[in-house]
Amino acid sequence: xxxxxELLDRVRDLLAAHPPGATSRGDFLRxxxxxxxxxxxxxxxxxxxGASRTLQAAVDGELEAAGAPDNDPRRIGIGLGMAAPTIxxxxxxxxxxxxxxxxxxxxxxxCQLFSEPGAGSDLAALxxxxxxxxxxxxxxxxxxxTSSAHTARWAILIARTDPAVPKHRGITYFLCDMSAxxxxxxxxxxxxxxAEFNEVFLTGVRIPDAHRLGEVGQGWEVARTTLMNERVSIxxxxxxxxxxxxxxxxAAWRERPELRTHAxxxxxxxxxxxxxxxxxxxxxxxxxxxxxxPGPEGSGMKLTFARLNQEIxxxxxxxxxxxxxxxxxxxxxRPELVDFTGRDAGYxxxxxxxxxIEGGTxxxxxxxxxxxxxxxxxxxxxxxxxxxxxxxx
Numbered sequence: 001x002x003x004x005x006e007l008l009d010r011v012r013d014l015l016a017a018h019p020p021g022a023t024s025r026g027d028f029l030r031x032x033x034x035x036x037x038x039x040x041x042x043x044x045x046x047x048x049x050g051a052s053r054t055l056q057a058a059v060d061g062e063l064e065a066a067g068a069p070d071n072d073p074r075r076i077g078i079g080l081g082m083a084a085p086t087i088x089x090x091x092x093x094x095x096x097x098x099x100x101x102x103x104x105x106x107x108x109x110x111c112q113l114f115s116e117p118g119a120g121s122d123l124a125a126l127x128x129x130x131x132x133x134x135x136x137x138x139x140x141x142x143x144x145x146t147s148s149a150h151t152a153r154w155a156i157l158i159a160r161t162d163p164a165v166p167k168h169r170g171i172t173y174f175l176c177d178m179s180a181x182x183x184x185x186x187x188x189x190x191x192x193x194x195a196e197f198n199e200v201f202l203t204g205v206r207i208p209d210a211h212r213l214g215e216v217g218q219g220w221e222v223a224r225t226t227l228m229n230e231r232v233s234i235x236x237x238x239x240x241x242x243x244x245x246x247x248x249x250x251a252a253w254r255e256r257p258e259l260r261t262h263a264x265x266x267x268x269x270x271x272x273x274x275x276x277x278x279x280x281x282x283x284x285x286x287x288x289x290x291x292x293x294p295g296p297e298g299s300g301m302k303l304t305f306a307r308l309n310q311e312i313x314x315x316x317x318x319x320x321x322x323x324x325x326x327x328x329x330x331x332x333x334r335p336e337l338v339d340f341t342g343r344d345a346g347y348x349x350x351x352x353x354x355x356x357i358e359g360g361t362x363x364x365x366x367x368x369x370x371x372x373x374x375x376x377x378x379x380x381x382x383x384x385x386x387x388x389x390x391x392x393x
Contacts, residue, residue, distance in 0.1 A: 074337040079110035090214040111152035113143040130159035149198035163389040171219030175211040193330035246275040299365040306355035313349040
């Protein structure tokens with residue numbers, strides 16, 4: 001396996017051949033991918049070198065110090081954190097070579113077509129249908145809460161291909177062209193005034209069987225890989241000490257002594273410690289990933305992420321008093337990326353309300369932690385062996 005020093009030699013060779021100051025952003029990113037320095041733990045030829053995942057930080061640090069551009073990960077987070085690892089795990093060689101390079105470089109934005117109006121928390125109950133027609137599948141249905149659908153070129157999609165078997169077994173996973181005829185994206189305006197989410201209507205959308213990921217009926221297994229990676233990418237984001245949501249609150253506390261009270265001080269100390277514990281736990285989780293694949297621990301991290309963001313943003317509004325009730329701008333926007341801590345205290349408070357819904361509701365994640373981490377008995381269910389078509393709806 002390649003060593004850290006050999007990796008850094010490759011970084012220096014890349015910088016010498018493509019000086020950041022004299023190379024366009026796109027050309028540099030493509031050269032970085034081709035050099036195996038995009039995600040070093042991926043296989044050779046797919047942006048990696050089969051190295052240990054733990055060496056990625058050294059590569060990123062060396063490139064950042066040299067002023068090299070990054071691939072704007074917040075804009076393409078769904079592709080990086082969800083689509084890519086799923087394609088790597090279940091895709092054909094042709095699919096991997098077609099999709100991974102433009103995904104990582106940022107030439108093609110991805111979105112996730114999973115949730116539905118009638119199958120939110122119970123995702124396996126989804127009703128979007130895909131019917132085989134020769135070499136294609138014809139898809140009809142509706143998806144909801146789709147981040148970045150208005151900018152996405154591709155989507156990861158799960159649809160029901162066999163309604164006569166139990167709900168978890170009749171699902172198939174597809175890669176959907178968002179520019180295909182029959183795909184309609186409508187904005188969903190949120191409490192922040194923005195519309196980063198969308199609802200997507202699929203009417204007679206044709207997807208080639210070559211864009212099926214995994215076997216027919218294997219969709220739930222493939223989707224679980226996506227969901228585990230999604231929760232790790234949300235809850236296990238790498239942030240500096242006193243970064244994330246706690247940063248603006250700590251700054252206001254230091255800079256505005258007239259706002260301080262003993263009770264607020266105690267709450268700030270408790271949340272600061274919890275935020276630091278969560279940060280270090282996220283670091284440990286990333287180190288565990290270097291030795292395997294994401295497990296249910298990501299659900300616990302995502303739970304903590306949502307709870308802390310909501311409690312910290314609430315504390316900030318209280319600390320700022322009347323000023324905390326102000327809101328900068330209700331203008332309808334359709335942003336290209338999500339910034340949980342951007343703008344003002346009012347935005348942070350309102351946007352954090354969605355953290356316990358997106359990426360798996362906190363209620364569902366609590367069940368996952370209870371059953372798969374703590375080993376508690378599962379809740380009794382009478383729908384696991386019934387055909388999907390026979391379920392009450």
